[in-house]
Amino acid sequence: MAANLPVLYSFRRCPYAIRARLALIYAGINVELREVQLQNKPAELLELSPKATVPVLQLPDEVLTESLDIMKWALRQHDPEDWLRGDVQKAQDLIARNDGEFKYYLDRYKYPEREPDHPQTYFREQAELFLNALEGCLSVQEYLCAEYFTLADAAILPFIRQFAAVDAEWFIHSKFEQVRNWLDRSLQSSLFTKGLQKYPVWHTGEVGRELLEL
Ligand SMILES: N[C@@H](CCC(=O)N[C@@H](CS)C(=O)NCC(=O)O)C(=O)O
Known part of the structure; x- marks a missing residue:
């Protein structure tokens, strides 16, 4: 009940x-x-x-x-x-960066009208620094901190999903191929x-x- x-x-x-x-x-x-x-x-x-x-x-x-x-x-x-397997320190660092710097720029990329001092592309470029790091991780293994899905993937994916949706056309053609594949295959899972x-x-x-x- x-x-x-x-x-x-x-x-x-x-x-x-x-x-x-x-x-x-x-x-x-x-x-x-x-x-x-x-x-x-x-x-x-x-x-x-x-x-x-x-x-x-x-x-x-x-x-x-x-x-x-x-x-x-x-x-x-x-x-x-065993979502807690993998590189625990790296997971912690990535999640902290996601929740801190990346989230800050993501919010401004989503609502650029609230920040008239910068064009929307400025916030996207700042957010891309984190995506560069993720792309690096995903170029050497299937998931962020290991060859399998762990806590870091579950914690970070919902934010990248949001980033991708702000300008889906741009994201599809962006250089972030590994991030795109990671996002797509995760979103297709029954868990998501x-x-x-x-x-x-x-x-x-x-x-x-x-x-x-x-
Ligand atoms: N550090 C918190 C952040 C949670 C958070 O900021 N959630 C947003 C929604 S995405 C919220 O509830 N904002 C309050 C509001 O919009 O009134 C956590 O990790 O749970």
Whole structure:
């Protein structure tokens, strides 16, 4: 019953929420998914997390308000394909760079009208520095930190998906061939198909959908 499950406050398109959902699905952890609207967050979420970002995972004895904490918690419960293998330091560095510098430029590339001092291409070029690093990793192995999919891939892919969608035509013709292949084959996996499913918006008093039933 969804009513007895941990509760995940989520927003379908949010890359942080996507990475959390991927880890939960991969680990086989069912949760009650409450899809929120960022413009109209439910009081229950604001009460749990004053910073009011998604994702938030409400467990019986703790509340996790950072996507990476949710991922790591999920993997501590069950990690069937050993996502924590591979070059752990490199994974940590790539994720930090993704969440820091890359996310900063991605947001400005997406909404260039908010930054009239620079053309959109400026932000894309800055973001491309991170893609150069990813292209380098993917030129020597199948996935970012190993020959197999690991935590770093799940944590970073949702952001690159967003970057690629800003100007899909440009991305398709860009020099980032390895990144494109990596993104395409990952998006085709059943994990991503499940992780990107649409959910109805949750309202107070309702029971949300079960993540693993979607
Ligand atoms: N560091 C947080 C960042 C989460 C975050 O910023 N999520 C965005 C949506 S993509 C959000 O909730 N923003 C609040 C808002 O737009 O009101 C995490 O990793 O979970």
